[in-house]
Amino acid sequence: MVTEPVRPLRRNEIRQQNETLILQAAEKVFAEAGFGGATMQLIADLAGLPKANLHYYFATKEDLYRQVVQNIFEIWLHAADSMDNAPGPIEGIGAYIDAKMEISRRHPDGSKVWASEVMHGAPVIQDYLETTLRDWTTGRAALIQRWIDEGKMAPINPEHLLYMLWATTQHYADFGHQIETLNAGPLTDAQWQAAKASVKAMILRGIGAI
Amino acid sequence: MVTEPVRPLRRNEIRQQNETLILQAAEKVFAEAGFGGATMQLIADLAGLPKANLHYYFATKEDLYRQVVQNIFEIWLHAADSMDNAPGPIEGIGAYIDAKMEISRRHPDGSKVWASEVMHGAPVIQDYLETTLRDWTTGRAALIQRWIDEGKMAPINPEHLLYMLWATTQHYADFGHQIETLNAGPLTDAQWQAAKASVKAMILRGIGAI
DNA sequence: CTTAACCTTGACCATACGGTCAGGAAAAGA
DNA sequence: TCTTTTCCTGACCGTATGGTCAAGGTTAAG
Structure with missing residues (x-):
């Protein structure tokens, strides 16, 4: 060598x-x-x-952990950009699902750390939840509400829609082991595409955007 | 006293x-x-x-933990009964969502332990995943496929629908802390009902059952 | 070249944890 | 009542872990 x-x-x-x-x-x-x-x-x-x-x-171990969690949070927030500047829910939410599914695929470990942190009461990033995330959420909820008012989608509760988006996309990372077990192996490229398509189809139809 | x-x-x-x-x-x-x-x-x-x-x-600590996880798994499986003997997806999946949302509300700790176990690679209940859960999943996937064949819902990939059901309902337990933070307090009775209704509306419409 | 700042690491320490055990108390059986 | 079985618990133990430190090496600045 x-x-x-x-x-x-x-x-x-x-x-x-x-x-x-x-x-x-x-x-x-x-x-x-x-x-x-x-x-x-x-x-x-x-x-x-x-x-x-x-x-x-x-x-300290906490310092290191805090850094890891913050890094993930950054990635998380960036995915949100795909939702803005979209003419309607089909493009905006569709792109958001794509972005978040891609993160679940590329950064499953980060997603798990985040999930773990939140599950244990967010001891480290509670302030982020109360400031950055809350602002982000109210902003996007308003955007969704606007789409509803414009008749571009059914009158869904925006918060619960956001929860569903988070839950569904992150599930492919956080519960990846369960999915792989049921699938008898890791998802192939094609299966990831199918997953994305299924999620998008169900949610976009579910909110009456299709 | x-x-x-x-x-x-x-x-x-x-x-x-x-x-x-x-x-x-x-x-x-x-x-x-x-x-x-x-x-x-x-x-x-x-x-x-x-x-x-x-x-x-x-x-040992492991023995205790194993017992806890198994107890949760039992509760989990029982909720599945609501799906059987239903004439179609509206009743079957609707009842399943109701049952799982109720579990998220009543047993949030159990849900978190389960999530944690799976996220860490299911060191303790891997065999359950490969046997009981896989059997359960293929059975329900077949049921969903039957509903599709009978024209009672859109042709959705049954596995991804199940993942979505699990993800969405369990999110209200596993990420309950995040939701409570964004909500500025625990969900009230009315909010829980609204959550249930939102989830059911989005999913049932999403699969073309409504 | 000299000095200061930064990086590296083996050895070490205090603590906290899972687990053990002996010996006693309480109930069940004879 | 006497014996056996089950339950209870303070005290203890070995180990693993987060964290420290001093001494030496390496790069940059003067």
Whole structure:
């Protein structure tokens, strides 16, 4: 095997590289074991670093966990952009479902960490729920209400629609293991497409947009 | 305060009483802290028993946890009965949604424990998934397919419909904290009824049963 | 070259946890 | 009543975990 001589890394690069390395490992371990079941040693092993090095970059286990959760929350919020600037529910909600299904597929661990955090009473991100998420929710609920008023969809309670969107899309990540067991294996590309199509068809028809 | 003289408990009663006491406490603690975060001491305190007494009834933490998960699974399966013997999807799926929403309301802790178990790869109930749950699923999928063939609903993929039913109803338990935060307080009776109605309306219309 | 700032890590510590056990109390059986 | 079985519990134990630290290495700045 030929290993090309590696230029010594600069300070910033080292820091950046190790932090993301640790965060990736942490996300996986937290997802698989939960906060209480995760150990710094497991994360360190997965990251390929000595445990003491983790504590150099992240003072405590909570700090590391908090970072992981916040990262996920960012990704979450970005998916929302697909809903804006849409002429109606078919495009807006359709795109939102696509985006969230894609996140469930690409970041199942993040989704699990988030679910776990919320299930345990959101000890770390309660303030986010009360500020950012609440604002986001009321904004989108208003958007949905506008579509209803314009006769573009049936008069559904916007909040419950949002809950259904979250629940259905995230289920493919959070309960992925159950789905894989029932499916006798991971979903194929085609099956993911079918899932997306099914969800979109059911919800868009369910809200009277089709 | 008047405390009536209590007849000394018989052996069987003691055993039964303490076991359910422990199981209830365990369900709550496991739901709030996850398996890894839960401690036997916390469960003992909540049950009002010394820790050593827990180990008298349940040899290990895993044994106790396994019991909790199995109990939930039983409740889960019973809700399925509402789906059978229904003339069509409106009655069958409608009743199933009602039943599952009621479980989410009455047994939110159980739902969380189940979700946590599945999210972490179902280390304890993998065999249930592969046997009981798979059989149940294929059976109901066949039932749904029959309704489709009889023209009682649109040609939806039955598996994805089941996932949607599970996801949507359980979301009200598993993400109850998030919902309560956005709602600025627990759902009232009326709000629960509205939630049920919304879910039923969206899904039943979504599958073309209305 | 010298110095300061940053990075790395093996060894170590205090604590908390799951689990054990011996010995006693209470009920059931003979 | 006497014996056996079941229940109860404080005290204890080994281990694993989060976190610390001091000493050494490496890069950047002066």
